[in-house]
Amino acid sequence: MILFFTALIILIFGSFVFQLFLLPVIFLHGAAILFVPSIYFYGCLSLPFPLMLTLTFATGLLNDLFLISRDSHLDFTVGTSILTYLVPGLIMHGFRPLFLQHRWEIHYLLAEICALLTPFLLLIEYAILSFQRSEIFLSDVIIWRIFGPGLISLVIAPCVFFILSPLSYALRYRPGLPGSR
Amino acid sequence: MKSTTIAALGIFGILVVLTLLLPHTQKQQMQGALFQLISPVLRTGASVQQQLNGVSGGLKHLDELEQENKQLKLDNEQLRATNSLLKNLEAEVNRLNRALGYREHSSFNLHPARIITRDNSTWWNTCTIDRGSKDGIAADMAVVTEKGLVGKVTTVGKDIAAVLLISDESLHVSATIEGTQEQGIVSGTRASTNFAPDLRIRFLNKMAALKPGMKVFTAGAGGVFPSNLLIGSVKDFKVKEVEGIAMVTAAVDLADVQDVFVITGQK
Numbered sequence: 037m038i039l040f041f042t043a044l045i046i047l048i049f050g051s052f053v054f055q056l057f058l059l060p061v062i063f064l065h066g067a068a069i070l071f072v073p074s075i076y077f078y079g080c081l082s083l084p085f086p087l088m089l090t091l092t093f094a095t096g097l098l099n100d101l102f103l104i105s106r107d108s109h110l111d112f113t114v115g116t117s118i119l120t121y122l123v124p125g126l127i128m129h130g131f132r133p134l135f136l137q138h139r140w141e142i143h144y145l146l147a148e149i150c151a152l153l154t155p156f157l158l159l160i161e162y163a164i165l166s167f168q169r170s171e172i173f174l175s176d177v178i179i180w181r182i183f184g185p186g187l188i189s190l191v192i193a194p195c196v197f198f199i200l201s202p203l204s205y206a207l208r209y210r211p212g213l214p215g216s217r
Numbered sequence: 218m219k220s221t222t223i224a225a226l227g228i229f230g231i232l233v234v235l236t237l238l239l240p241h242t243q244k245q246q247m248q249g250a251l252f253q254l255i256s257p258v259l260r261t262g263a264s265v266q267q268q269l270n271g272v273s274g275g276l277k278h279l280d281e282l283e284q285e286n287k288q289l290k291l292d293n294e295q296l297r298a299t300n301s302l303l304k305n306l307e308a309e310v311n312r313l314n315r316a317l318g319y320r321e322h323s324s325f326n327l328h329p330a331r332i333i334t335r336d337n338s339t340w341w342n343t344c345t346i347d348r349g350s351k352d353g354i355a356a357d358m359a360v361v362t363e364k365g366l367v368g369k370v371t372t373v374g375k376d377i378a379a380v381l382l383i384s385d386e387s388l389h390v391s392a393t394i395e396g397t398q399e400q401g402i403v404s405g406t407r408a409s410t411n412f413a414p415d416l417r418i419r420f421l422n423k424m425a426a427l428k429p430g431m432k433v434f435t436a437g438a439g440g441v442f443p444s445n446l447l448i449g450s451v452k453d454f455k456v457k458e459v460e461g462i463a464m465v466t467a468a469v470d471l472a473d474v475q476d477v478f479v480i481t482g483q484k
Binding site for chain 2: 042053056057059067068085086089090092093097098101103104113114116118119158159162165173178181182185198207
């Protein structure tokens with residue numbers, strides 16, 4: 037279990053770095069391609085509660101350290117994303133009994149739920165920014181920036197799930213099944 | 218509820234509170250350390266990306282040559298290929314010459330740097346340059362090209378630095394407008410892209426006589442940006458309830474810029 041957890045942390049770290057090289061999708065008004073939420077949500081489904089919280093802490097902290105520029109610390113404090121990741125993470129953790137049935141069609145469905153929760157992270161970020169900057173407005177671009185990554189995740193999340201599933205087995209972690217360590 | 222769950226929640230809560238209450242300087246140090254940690258990866262990634270771009274460019278060229286094969290002889294094709302390569306080199310030389318000329322004639326000490334990544338963050342517009350503290354780069358230094366202002370340095374690692382671009386909403390630059398006494402604050406707009414950045418000048422006089430095409434320069438107030446750096450040109454001007462707001466087209470093509478200069482001081 038610890039091996040798989042470590043692998044997830046490394047993958048999340050690697051994804052943050054990889055995302056730095058990915059250009060935004062222009063025809064989706066600059067929507068970002070995000071791998072991290074899918075990996076994180078898989079962790080929420082597969083790991084027990086204490087490790088899921090640890091993963092949330094690491095992911096949220098890395099998110100802020102990677103993405104927030106120094107000048108934005110005033111309106112988006114480092115550590116805020118731990119809380120924004122926690123809410124959808126808890127929702128996904130609630131689906132764990134379903135995940136533990138180990139049926140591919142259910143895993144697929146859960147991956148799509150993950151994709152639907154991805155915009156939630158961006159929505160919360162946008163709400164915090166708007167609140168701190170005392171100005172809220174919505175435009176086509178902003179709506180695409182929030183929901184576009186979710187659309188992209190509809191494709192990415194199932195792929196991530198079907199890669200991480202064999203990875204967890206390879207690292208001898210079979211959530212909910214005997215023989216895990 | 219299990220005791221382990223309660224303990225995990227308790228520890229998690231304490232860690233979150235501690236993280237949120239961490240002093241600003243320590244957070245900056247953490248960010249700098251992380252930045253330094255990934256700097257080899259960013260540099261390698263940037264060079265791989267450049268090579269890949271070269272390969273794809275080459276494939277496109279070969280494809281074009283294949284079409285021309287139907288009409289031209291082999292030696293003609295080779296000449297065309299050479300010609301094309303020379304044109305690319307000429308463009309590169311011209312670009313570097315312009316940059317060099319700007320550096321020599323500028324009244325500032327300019328440190329050349331290359332952009333190695335452009336951040337794909339949803340709400341923040343930043344990029345990474347391949348120079349850091351060992352080159353004398355420090356936070357809050359202005360970043361420019363021969364065409365105008367690019368942004369300012371925020372986080373600095375040993376040999377890498379993050380630049381907050383002028384297209385970001387959180388970067389505020391005091392500005393003046395050519396041929397007028399008008400002053401205002403330029404900033405990016407939320408969720409603007411580097412491909413079509415929208416800048417705006419706020420806090421302008423409602424009666425300001427601004428026309429499209431008027432040039433916008435830094436005013437030099439605040440101590441971060443020297444005065445008279447070109448920011449862009451006025452696109453349009455709107456009068457709101459308490460202020461005038463002008464939209465500005467950035468002078469620098471932020472999506473395409475590769476080589477920049479960091480202003481490290483006055484000559």
